[in-house]
Amino acid sequence: MTAPDPVFGLCGVGLRFRDTLALDGCDLEIGAGERVAVIGPSGAGKSSLIALLNGTLAPTEGAVTALGCDLARARAGAARRVRRQIGTIHQHFDLVEELRVVHNVNAGRLGHWSFWRAAVSLLRPQGVHDVRGALERVGIPEKIEARTSTLSGGQKQRVAVARVLVQQPRAILADEPIASLDPRLGAEVIELLTGVSAELGTTLVTSLHDVSMALGRFERIVALRGGRIVFDRPPSAVSPGDVDDLYAAEPAS
Amino acid sequence: MTETIRPPSAPVELREAAAGVPGGAGRRARRLWGGALLVVVLASVAATGWTQGPLLRPEGLGLVGDFLAAAVAPSTDAAFLEILAAAAVTTVAYAALGTVLSLVLGLVGGVLSSEVWWLEGRHGAARRRGAVGWATVRGLLVLPRAIHEVIWGLVLLSILGLTPLVAVLAIGIPFGAVTAKVFAELLDETARRPFRAALAAGSPRTTALLYALMPAAWSDLLSYGFYRFECAIRSAAILGLIGAGGLGFQLALSLQTLNYREVWSVLYALILLSAATDLWSSAVRRRRAAGGRPGDRVIGGSLVAGAVLVVGSLWWVQLDLSVLTAADTWRQVLLIVEDAWPPGLGTTTVAELVQAALITVAMSVVAIVIAFAGASALAFPGSAAGARTPGRWLVVIVTRAVLVVLRALPPPVWALLFLFVMAPGLLPGALALGVYTLGVLGRLMTESVENLDRRPREAMEAQGVARPVVFCYAVVPAAAPRFVAFGLYRWEVTIRETVVVGVVGAGGLGLLLNEQLAAFAYAAALTTLAAIVVLTALVDVTSAGLRRSLR
Numbered sequence: 007m008t009a010p011d012p013v014f015g016l017c018g019v020g021l022r023f024r025d026t027l028a029l030d031g032c033d034l035e036i037g038a039g040e041r042v043a044v045i046g047p048s049g050a051g052k053s054s055l056i057a058l059l060n061g062t063l064a065p066t067e068g069a070v071t072a073l074g075c076d077l078a079r080a081r082a083g084a085a086r087r088v089r090r091q092i093g094t095i096h097q098h099f100d101l102v103e104e105l106r107v108v109h110n111v112n113a114g115r116l117g118h119w120s121f122w123r124a125a126v127s128l129l130r131p132q133g134v135h136d137v138r139g140a141l142e143r144v145g146i147p148e149k150i151e152a153r154t155s156t157l158s159g160g161q162k163q164r165v166a167v168a169r170v171l172v173q174q175p176r177a178i179l180a181d182e183p184i185a186s187l188d189p190r191l192g193a194e195v196i197e198l199l200t201g202v203s204a205e206l207g208t209t210l211v212t213s214l215h216d217v218s219m220a221l222g223r224f225e226r227i228v229a230l231r232g233g234r235i236v237f238d239r240p241p242s243a244v245s246p247g248d249v250d251d252l253y254a255a256e257p258a259s
Numbered sequence: 260m261t262e263t264i265r266p267p268s269a270p271v272e273l274r275e276a277a278a279g280v281p282g283g284a285g286r287r288a289r290r291l292w293g294g295a296l297l298v299v300v301l302a303s304v305a306a307t308g309w310t311q312g313p314l315l316r317p318e319g320l321g322l323v324g325d326f327l328a329a330a331v332a333p334s335t336d337a338a339f340l341e342i343l344a345a346a347a348v349t350t351v352a353y354a355a356l357g358t359v360l361s362l363v364l365g366l367v368g369g370v371l372s373s374e375v376w377w378l379e380g381r382h383g384a385a386r387r388r389g390a391v392g393w394a395t396v397r398g399l400l401v402l403p404r405a406i407h408e409v410i411w412g413l414v415l416l417s418i419l420g421l422t423p424l425v426a427v428l429a430i431g432i433p434f435g436a437v438t439a440k441v442f443a444e445l446l447d448e449t450a451r452r453p454f455r456a457a458l459a460a461g462s463p464r465t466t467a468l469l470y471a472l473m474p475a476a477w478s479d480l481l482s483y484g485f486y487r488f489e490c491a492i493r494s495a496a497i498l499g500l501i502g503a504g505g506l507g508f509q510l511a512l513s514l515q516t517l518n519y520r521e522v523w524s525v526l527y528a529l530i531l532l533s534a535a536t537d538l539w540s541s542a543v544r545r546r547r548a549a550g551g552r553p554g555d556r557v558i559g560g561s562l563v564a565g566a567v568l569v570v571g572s573l574w575w576v577q578l579d580l581s582v583l584t585a586a587d588t589w590r591q592v593l594l595i596v597e598d599a600w601p602p603g604l605g606t607t608t609v610a611e612l613v614q615a616a617l618i619t620v621a622m623s624v625v626a627i628v629i630a631f632a633g634a635s636a637l638a639f640p641g642s643a644a645g646a647r648t649p650g651r652w653l654v655v656i657v658t659r660a661v662l663v664v665l666r667a668l669p670p671p672v673w674a675l676l677f678l679f680v681m682a683p684g685l686l687p688g689a690l691a692l693g694v695y696t697l698g699v700l701g702r703l704m705t706e707s708v709e710n711l712d713r714r715p716r717e718a719m720e721a722q723g724v725a726r727p728v729v730f731c732y733a734v735v736p737a738a739a740p741r742f743v744a745f746g747l748y749r750w751e752v753t754i755r756e757t758v759v760v761g762v763v764g765a766g767g768l769g770l771l772l773n774e775q776l777a778a779f780a781y782a783a784a785l786t787t788l789a790a791i792v793v794l795t796a797l798v799d800v801t802s803a804g805l806r807r808s809l810r
Binding site: 101 | 364380382383385453455456457458459460461462463465466467470471474478551661
């Protein structure tokens with residue numbers, strides 16, 4: 007069911023931090039417009055997987071391609087051109103607390119701006135129209151001038167989503183986007199992300215610890231455990247037994 | 260990946276000093292260090308006898324009497340006060356321009372010597388190249404930092420001649436290198452995740468730096484700039500002593516003509532100026548530590564005042580930058596470099612060089628022992644924690660006033676005063692440095708006593724334990740490791756300042772260097788300079804080792 011030219015491809019990927027193996031022998035292809043949820047227990051390698059896809063981490067074995075480019079081996083300029091087409095949302099929002107919301111939203115398109123345009127924008131915000139549109143979409147247009155540190159957790163995650171919206175990426179990655187939010191806010195943020203993805207045909211890859219959310223709103227489930235892909239199938243083919251096995255305690259050794 | 264805590268606004272150097280605080284590592288290592296320390300201190304004290312002729316000059320006592328008597332009757336002659344005011348403005352202008360230069364150099368150097376700039380988000384070959392770049396820049400910044408501003412002043416004076424630019428560069432270059440180190444640490448302590456996120460979204464490094472790291476770090480840099488200005492005032496005054504103009508120059512003139520009433524006017528002006536910048540800078544830093552931003556009234560107002568000060572200073576000193584591009588200047592640089600390379604000894608003997616180096620070390624050790632003993636004794640009476648009765652408050656105020664006066668006069672000024680009654684040599688230099696450092700160390704220790712956790716003390720008092728016992732059991736053990744850490748940190752500063760009191764005649768490598776430069780013996784001067792740098796590095800390493808063994 008994947009398209010011939012995948013948006014993301016992992017081929018025999020391993021990732022080692024000193025003496026721990028975060029990922030091991032992972033093969034995966036994700037096609038254009040797919041909505042994929044990555045599930046698995048803590049420490050399974052979900053965050054590492056997301057970080058590999060946007061080039062924050064480089065694999066220690068195998069190769070990762072994003073939009074046809076091997077980010078770990080590409081020249082800096084080429085990698086940057088690919089990375090600005092990938093938007094990422096993080097569990098801890100990763101906003102600059104000291105800046106006003108408008109700048110944090112604009113941070114999504116810094117990859118398209120020259121240094122001077124970016125510098126000027128800090129004094130006189132550029133492209134305010136798009137920023138307001140994105141903030142309206144996430145439901146907090148009135149916060150455009152607010153200092154980011156004054157926002158609540160839910161509002162900050164909305165700003166992070168707005169940042170990705172103005173970036174207009176071809177793929178959206180989300181690393182535990184709702185782990186820091188309460189269930190209602192979490193559902194709203196997932197609704198927003200899947201809605202945007204469906205509307206614009208953007209590929210969406212989200213790591214989630216909330217299995218019911220993953221099963222209910224995504225069309226493909228990738229399960230990780232101990233750095234390996236345990237299964238990769240549509241939610242309709244995931245049985246409660248699969249989930250229990252996935253989250254079962256490690257046998258004491 | 261935990262979020263880094265926002266750094267408090269205290270000067271980073273001090274946090275570094277306090278970092279070597281508690282713990283219970285290697286008793287053996289500690290005993291070894293302790294033994295070595297004792298030997299060094301005893302040897303240094305023994306070395307204070309190294310002077311030609313008698314230590315005290317009784318004929319100087321009369322002069323001291325005259326000098327002290329003049330304290331109550333400083334010169335208020337209108338013409339002199341006019342000169343004095345102009346000199347004070349010159350000193351402030353040098354300090355302001357030097358600080359601005361150091362901030363610019365520190366901003367650029369700080370980014371280029373930070374780990375986050377070179378390594379964050381890089382893998383493989385790019386990361387290895389980054390590591391090389393990082394090490395190179397940090398290596399380049401060691402030298403300007405190791406050389407004291409007075410030495411920079413002497414060297415620049417030989418190249419540029421008497422121009423205000425000498426003072427500005429002599430302050431700006433070493434302060435810039437220190438600021439770069441501090442700013443690099445600020446950047447590296449700032450939360451990395453937003454920077455990483457910006458890079459992941461394809462932003463260029465410079466832009467990511469501007470958006471994700473600068474907003475958090477720049478207000479700390481500015482507040483650090485105010486602290487630097489406080490230091491620059493003292494440095495600008497000292498630079499006057501070597502001829503750069505301003506209050507120091509006026510002081511030297513009045514001293515040479517033995518006009519003590521004028522001397523006191525200059526000293527009072529210096530104390531006032533120093534206390535005023537102290538207050539200003541600590542007000543800004545307190546606001547910043549309490550979470551104040553540039554929008555805050557005190558901080559915002561100070562920024563505007565700072566900008567006005569800089570523009571006014573530019574107008575006042577009429578900085579002539581053309582000397583930097585003049586062919587004559589570069590011809591002079593070339594001549595000096597030709598003379599200086601290869602470094603040699605000239606008429607100096609190896610024995611003289613070694614003796615000067617030993618005197619320098621001994622001077623710094625004796626000075627820090629004096630300062631440490633005095634400051635530890637004054638820190639407790641000077642602490643306002645738990646002061647409730649008026650009598651206790653009086654003690655606090657008097658103690659603090661003494662500390663302020665001690666640190667208001669820069670070490671070379673103290674040295675000149677001690678040289679009235681003592682033969683030039685190790686002891687007057689050590690006393691001068693010790694007295695000044697006592698003022699600085701006393702303030703640091705007082706603050707640290709005030710910041711002690713008061714719960715253990717209160718718990719003991721609630722148990723009905725007598726006050727002196729509480730002091731021995733709850734206060735001293737908590738304060739002592741911090742005191743030692745501060746003392747070692749100040750020792751590193753003192754070895755650098757030893758050179759400065761040397762310049763005014765107290766002996767050691769500073770005196771030697773000054774004589775060599777005056778005799779145009781550049782090859783020998785280069786050797787002495789290298790000896791100073793090596794000695795400074797040795798003291799830094801020893802102090803760091805000592806602090807580690809305390810951890």
